[in-house]
Amino acid sequence: MTALARQGLRRWVYILPILHLCLCFVSYLGYLIPSLQNLGRIFPFILLADLPFSIVAYVLAWKYPALTAFWIFVGGTLWWYSLSRGAEFLFELFWNLH
Numbered sequence: 001m002t003a004l005a006r007q008g009l010r011r012w013v014y015i016l017p018i019l020h021l022c023l024c025f026v027s028y029l030g031y032l033i034p035s036l037q038n039l040g041r042i043f044p045f046i047l048l049a050d051l052p053f054s055i056v057a058y059v060l061a062w063k064y065p066a067l068t069a070f071w072i073f074v075g076g077t078l079w080w081y082s083l084s085r086g087a088e089f090l091f092e093l094f095w096n097l098h
């Protein structure tokens with residue numbers, strides 16, 4: 001595969017982390033702006049989507065809500081980035097075998 005084609009394949013790795021971060025920001029807009037209150041309902045679904053990683057957030061949420069938000073914003077985005085990188089690794093491994 002050419003270098004240009006490989007670089008194009010690697011760009012998709014950033015889609016899921018950027019989507020996660022954007023959804024986190026949109027959900028917190030619902031908490032900050034009263035007229036967009038319905039957007040705040042997205043955050044529990046983000047926690048469910050991050051579930052293996054967000055178990056820590058469920059434990060921290062009762063006493064430390066700011067730390068929980070930071071954990072989900074930053075850590076959850078890194079979680080999705082690592083999942084995308086793992087999928088890329090498996091795809092390249094499969095691609096090179098055939």
